[in-house]
Amino acid sequence: MRIVRRILGTTLALMLCAPAAWAQQTHVITPSALDQAVQQRVSQDQADRVTIRNFLQRSDVKAVAEKAGLSLAKADAAVSTLQGDDLRQIAAQARTADQQLAGGATTVVITTTTIIIILLVVLLIVAIAD
Numbered sequence: 278m279r280i281v282r283r284i285l286g287t288t289l290a291l292m293l294c295a296p297a298a299w300a301q302q303t304h305v306i307t308p309s310a311l312d313q314a315v316q317q318r319v320s321q322d323q324a325d326r327v328t329i330r331n332f333l334q335r336s337d338v339k340a341v342a343e344k345a346g347l348s349l350a351k352a353d354a355a356v357s358t359l360q361g362d363d364l365r366q367i368a369a370q371a372r373t374a375d376q377q378l379a380g381g382a383t384t385v386v387i388t389t390t391t392i393i394i395i396l397l398v399v400l401l402i403v404a405i406a407d
Contacts, residue, residue, distance in 0.1 A: 325368035
């Protein structure tokens with residue numbers, strides 16, 4: 278019986294001390310690597326915003342927005358509020374539509390028009406939500 282109590286007491290003592298020992302482990306990422314990752318994310322977000330704003334400044338995009346009755350001023354203002362996955366997805370769509378429009382097509386294809394309208398609607402929804 279005495280042995281059982283000693284084993285139980287030792288086990289409980291080890292379980293109480295173990296979290297403190299684990300908490301003192303060194304970090305896998307150094308502070309400079311973390312700073313670099315944050316700076317890279319900020320730079321990517323800025324590049325994505327520039328891509329979206331450049332896309333919104335295209336004359337053909339302005340024409341489609343005007344025909345659809347959508348405000349480019351509100352869409353442009355909403356770009357600064359985008360973040361995370363929304364920002365990356367809209368920037369990717371803007372790049373795709375920009376490549377399609379820059380591909381030498383003289384007319385706006387229905388898919389490109391649809392992408393433009395979707396981008397503008399999403400931006401306006403973000404602007405209204407904030």
